[in-house]
Amino acid sequence: MALVPMKQILEEARKKGYGVGAYNVNNMEQIQAIMAAAQKTKSPVVIQASRGALKYSNFIYLKHLMQAAVEENPDIPIAMHLDHGNSLESCKKAISLGFSSVMIDGSLKEDGKTPSDYEYNVNVTRSVVEYAHAYGVTVEGEIGRLGGIEDGVGSGSVHVTDPDEAKKFVEATGLDALAIAIGTSHGAYKFKGDKHLAFDVLEKVRKLIDIPIVLHGASSVPQELIDKVNKYGGKMPGATGVPMEHLKKAIKLGVTKINVDTDGRLAVTGAIREVFANSPDKFDPRDYLGPARDQLAGLITKKMQDFGTAGHSGDYKPIGLEEMKRAYKK
Ligand code: G3H
Ligand code: 13P
Ligand code: ZN
Numbered sequence: 001m002a003l004v005p006m007k008q009i010l011e012e013a014r015k016k017g018y019g020v021g022a023y024n025v026n027n028m029e030q031i032q033a034i035m036a037a038a039q040k041t042k043s044p045v046v047i048q049a050s051r052g053a054l055k056y057s058n059f060i061y062l063k064h065l066m067q068a069a070v071e072e073n074p075d076i077p078i079a080m081h082l083d084h085g086n087s088l089e090s091c092k093k094a095i096s097l098g099f100s101s102v103m104i105d106g107s108l109k110e111d112g113k114t115p116s117d118y119e120y121n122v123n124v125t126r127s128v129v130e131y132a133h134a135y136g137v138t139v140e141g142e143i144g145r146l147g148g149i150e151d152g153v154g155s156g157s158v159h160v161t162d163p164d165e166a167k168k169f170v171e172a173t174g175l176d177a178l179a180i181a182i183g184t185s186h187g188a189y190k191f192k193g194d195k196h197l198a199f200d201v202l203e204k205v206r207k208l209i210d211i212p213i214v215l216h217g218a219s220s221v222p223q224e225l226i227d228k229v230n231k232y233g234g235k236m237p238g239a240t241g242v243p244m245e246h247l248k249k250a251i252k253l254g255v256t257k258i259n260v261d262t263d264g265r266l267a268v269t270g271a272i273r274e275v276f277a278n279s280p281d282k283f284d285p286r287d288y289l290g291p292a293r294d295q296l297a298g299l300i301t302k303k304m305q306d307f308g309t310a311g312h313s314g315d316y317k318p319i320g321l322e323e324m325k326r327a328y329k330k
Pocket of ligand 3 (some may be wrong): 217
């Protein structure tokens with residue numbers, strides 16, 4: 001079994017300077033697609049579920065689907081990660097399901113929308129760190145605020161991370177990975193004009209902190225996926241994402257974990273729309289979920305190659321939560 005604390009996957013990646021994609025999932029086909037890509041490219045991987053995804057699956061279904069991926073792929077280091085936990089309670093719930101990593105997004109209040117203040121963020125993050133580390137579970141936190149509210153995560157008001165505050169935050173909380181805001185946002189409409197990212201802020205943060213850096217809202221929204229969705233009846237005018245060249249630069253400057261949800265959604269939706277448009281006689285879910293799974297596996301394969309994750313699944317001996325627990329105690 002290669003369920004590992006996310007900390008190990010990210011620290012190993014940081015040593016060698018490559019990025020690791022963290023891919024959001026809601027169902028079996030998405031998990032299978034990620035694992036097919038990880039097997040093909042020999043990549044470690046972070047599989048992440050949002051609170052919404054867990055609720056959608058009655059918690060227990062996604063838990064077992066993720067565990068099936070772990071069981072079926074003993075040669076791939078896999079972290080099961082909670083994306084955008086909003087409270088100590090939501091993180092406790094994920095840990096009780098067997099997740100090896102949680103995010104506490106204390107940049108927002110518990111409603112997941114209202115901006116919080118620094119004190120609130122420190123307190124809630126520190127409480128999660130205390131709880132999670134006792135189980136050997138990794139904690140990701142966030143300082144600064146992403147924009148973009150169309151997927152229900154984010155306040156809509158961007159607040160680029162202050163590097164000095166990031167340093168203070170890491171010291172005050174003892175967390176394992178830090179998400180920063182440098183101009184990305186969630187969803188398929190990230191930029192109105194210039195696709196500018198605050199690389200200078202990333203560089204400053206990198207110099208000041210010594211834990212892996214996370215970039216949320218990192219989908220590229222490839223034009224060919226948008227074209228396909230639109231060609232087969234979708235309507236997504238003006239969709240834009242973060243160019244792969246920007247992501248490669250961000251990895252070079254110190255980003256280790258790259259969060260991707262929207263691109264996966266686009267790949268799946270385009271493939272399903274194509275089947276429906278070309279074969280209106282089809283009504284077996286396997287006839288459209290199968291192509292959707294293949295399309296997603298192809299997308300993630302390419303990302304694993306572009307992020308530099310490919311070829312690294314066998315670089316290190318995966319450790320379990322018990323070993324991590326002991327390491328935290330030292
Ligand atoms: O960052 C948020 C992810 O895209 C998850 O979105 O809450 O709609 O599952 P969701
Ligand atoms: P995208 O919407 O750019 O895919 O970002 C996903 C994300 O940050 C999940 O936490
Ligand atoms: Zn996010």
